Amino acid sequence: MLNLDQLVSEDLTNLNRGIEKESLRVNPTGQLSQQPHPDQLGSALTHPNITTDFSEAQLELITDTHNEVGNCLKQLRQVHQFVSRNISSELLWCSSMPCMLPEDSRIPIAQFGDSNIARAKTVYRRGLALRYGAKMQTISGIHYNFSISNETWARIYGRSHDxxxxxxxxxxxxxxxxxxxxxxxxxxxxxxxxxxxxxxxxxxxxxxxxxxxxxxxxxxxxxxxxxxxxxxxxxxxxxxxxxxxxxxxxxxxxxxxxxxxxxxxxxxxxxxxxxxxxxxxxxxxxxxxxxxxxxxxxxxxxx
Known part of the structure; x- marks a missing residue:
């Protein structure tokens, strides 16, 4: 069984890590945006670093996988800056609890296109709205993804395992x-x-x-x-x-x-x-x- 005594400092600093940060787009008065996903941000379906979560107005910023904390945060900052420059007069709501929201029926559900996978993603979100309410789905957060590097596994268990x-x-x-x-x-x-x-x-x-x-x-x-x-x-x-x-x-x-x-x-x-x-x-x-x-x-x- 792996325990902390088997790990060295490099094992923890060299974790594979990535961040997914959700933020609502709001207008200058703090109300949820009713505008579609900006074209300047690329396709929400295929862009590797910028997509939408539940709502069309709920951006999700995604970093690549990094071994260094500084590089991970640097990329997140760069993506954040790019988004801020390309959403016109809108702002990114900084809190996880949502901004001023309209009634559920006026909270726009994310749209991804006309392909089968794109439609499935939107249908899934329609189901979420019906099951839990659209307001709850606008709660935003940060997902921290991580894994232990292959080098660490190999050092502890050797390379003899298939x-x-x-x-x-x-x-x-x-x-x-x-x-x-x-x-x-x-x-x-x-x-x-x-x-x-x-x-x-x-x-x-x-x-x-x-x-x-x-x-x-x-x-x-x-x-x-x-x-x-x-x-x-x-x-x-x-x-x-x-x-x-x-x-x-x-x-x-x-x-x-x-x-x-x-x-x-x-x-x-x-x-x-x-x-x-x-x-x-x-x-x-x-x-x-x-x-x-x-x-x-x-x-x-x-x-």
Whole structure:
């Protein structure tokens, strides 16, 4: 079993790492943009570094894979600067909790084009809006992707293992890491959470215990991360999924039914509105990435 005693400082500094940063485009008055994805930013479907997340107005900036922290942050800064110069008078909302939002029906869902994969990505997002509400999907965040370098694996385990053996070793250790991260994730939110306030429009009509701070804003005095709390990016429905993080096989098996078996409330929505598709499936999860969590194994295909 891999433990910290086997790692040297270079193993940690030479991690493969990348960042995905989501930000809402807003107009000069702080309201969600109703403008399409700017042509100057390229295709949201194919650009390697600039795409959209749930909303057409929700940019996602993606770095390449880097071994050095400084180079990773440098590229993110450069992409951020390029975007800022090419969104006209609009701005990037800096908070994870959203800006002033219109009603759900006026939050524009991301459009990717007319190809099959492009349409599937939009249909998936329509399903998210119907299942969880469009407002919740505008919550933004940062995804930090990382992996241990092949050089580290080779140094610790040698180069005598065949490919399948090494994959099994990696999977075992990554799931150990996932379990440890989940165990201590509360501490990260306590120390680094930074979303104590939210716009009135986000909680209108919802039961909450927030205090009024100023016109248009609610907060809690000791809140650290409303984003990760009951009002944030959460799903009561998904809490019914008993996910196993023991190993890759048990993880896949525990998600299988959620991905393949009809879930009555979502089945009642239907797959089309009579003319256009509105969700990819009637299962509890349309795809693996719909499952929310503080950490998860990286999927090679992204929607």
């Amino acid at each position: 490919r399948n053996e090494l994959i099994a070793i990696k999977n075992q250790h990554y799931f150990s890491l996932i379990r440890n991260f989940r165990k201590h994730a509360w501490l990260l939110l306590y120390l680094f959470g930074a979303s104590p306030a939210v716009c009135d429009c986000f909680v209108n009509g919802r039961v909450h215990h927030l205090n009024k701070m100023a016109n248009g804003t609610h907060f809690l005095p000791y809140a650290t991360s409303l984003r990760m709390g009951p009002l944030g990016y959460q799903s009561d429905v998904q809490s019914s999924i008993s996910v196993s993080y023991n190993n890759l096989t048990s993880y896949a098996q525990s998600l299988y039914d959620a991905l393949t078996q009809p879930y009555p409330p979502y089945a009642a929505i239907g797959l089309t509105d009579g003319k256009n598709p509105i969700q990819l499936s009637n299962a509890l999860l349309q795809i693996e990435n719909e499952f929310y969590g503080t950490i998860r194994p990286k999927q090679p295909v992204q929607y």
